[in-house]
Amino acid sequence: MELNKCFLVVLSLALVLGLGESFDFHEKELETEESLWDLYERWRSHHTVSRSLDDKHNRFNVFKYNVHYVHNVNKKDKPYKLKLNKFADMTNHEFKSTYAGSNVKHHRMLRGSPKGNGTFIYEKVDMVPPSVDWRKKGAITGIKDQGQCGSCWAFSTVVGVEGINQIKTKKLVSLSEQELVDCDDKENAGCNGGLMDLAFEFIKRKGGITTKENYPYNAADETCDVSKENYPVVSIDGHENVPANNKDALMKVAANQPIVGSSLVANPLKRMELPPRIVKNSWGTEWGEKAYIRMQRGISDKEGLCGIAMEASYPIKSSSNNPKGPLPSPKDEL
Known part of the structure; x- marks a missing residue:
């Protein structure tokens, strides 16, 4: 059964054992x-x-x-x-249409190639540890569920920002996917899909993103609540793209912060020659291994297995500074 689109975050270079709660039959x-x-x-x-x-x-x-x-x-x-799991009476087509609607190829045709900052800050990294699990380091929030909304691009973006913010500030803050769904509507398309790099650009341009508590997730396209949007709590300086099909570059980034990306995956773990990447999704704890999947390392997108190898990205945050207080309104700026 094909597992398709919108695997979110590469969390680890190590192997995680054990299955989550499941439904057995004879x-x-x-x-x-x-x-x-x-x-x-x-x-x-x-x-x-x-x-x-x-x-x-x-x-x-x-x-x-x-x-x-x-x-x-x-x-x-x-x-x-x-x-x-809870999706067992859905066809592959229904599942992809309902839950995996990032429409990466469609948006990429409209918006062109990923931009990023045009740099690679981890280029000179020499030593990569044998394993890094960002969950154990406190950089990953709890499992979330995007519901019947093609907003995986927003969840992916948010997890990346949550991770780098925790690494820089030592504080794990759950951020708002709904703000991106509602307010980043000039570049992305809410429940109809979007791109992580455009969402990173939106967060940088707006001066940050607010908390999930302040702007809760509703799994639907709604009008942007500017009063909530104007209370950013975490900012970033931009984002970079991992060089495509470069496993060494991917490992360098994963050793320093969580990576985000969309993915097309078929027949995961065909071989176990290398410890797999651990990938988090946003379909609740009943999918995969309590929302995670072990994905084979050392493969390229040409093999039709791993889009993360081709279009992975990560936010950049150079300091622990974050916005304080609401953004000024147009009236305040006069």
């Missing part, structure tokens, strides 16, 4: 239509998934296909196992 439950219906009802109850009566039969047919797919894959000698 081969015997696949034998008859009746037992499959019972399995479907048990799955819906476990994940608290509600479906209308009219939609239920269509959802069941999709679920049935996915159950057999999971069962057949798990019988093979693969370095990973599949489970039935």
Whole structure:
């Protein structure tokens, strides 16, 4: 089953073991239509998934296909196992359309190549540790869920800014994805997708971004609340792009701060020749390994596996200074 678009942040160079909470089933439950219906009802109850009566039969047919797919894959000698998460009665197309709507290629055609600062601050880094896990270093906020809104670009941007801010200030502050969805509407398209580099530019230009507490996430396109937007708490100096398909450069950055990027991934962990990257997503804890996935290192986008190798970026913050108080209104500036 293809895992597509919007993996968010490369957190680690090390291997993380163990699966999150999951829904298990037995081969015997696949034998008859009746037992499959019972399995479907048990799955819906476990994940608290509600479906209308009219939609239920269509959802069941999709679920049935996915159950057999999971069962057949798990019988093979693969370095990973599949489970039935809360998306198990959705097709790949439905899932990508609903949850992975970053539309990176579309936006890239309209906006051109990533800009960045045109520099690479980690170019002269010589020593890279064998493992770095930014969760253990306190630079990663808790798991978030973007809901049915194609705002993964905003979540990706925010996690990168949260991470570099914690590294510079030693304070972990949860920032507002909804501000980007609502207010960065001249460059990006809210729930219809966007680009991280444009969002970084927006945060720099606006003088910072506010907290999630001040501007909560609603999983919908709404009118920009200027009164909330004008209370930035974390600023950045810009952003850089990791040189494309350069695994050494990617490792240098990951050793110094979390990396963000969109990704197209199929058949993760085909080989285990290297410890994988640990990647966080924004689809809640029921996806992957409690919202994380282990992604194979040492591959390029040419292999069709890792868009992070081609379009990864990270925010730059040179000091621990952050905005203090609200931005002046146009009236105050007169």
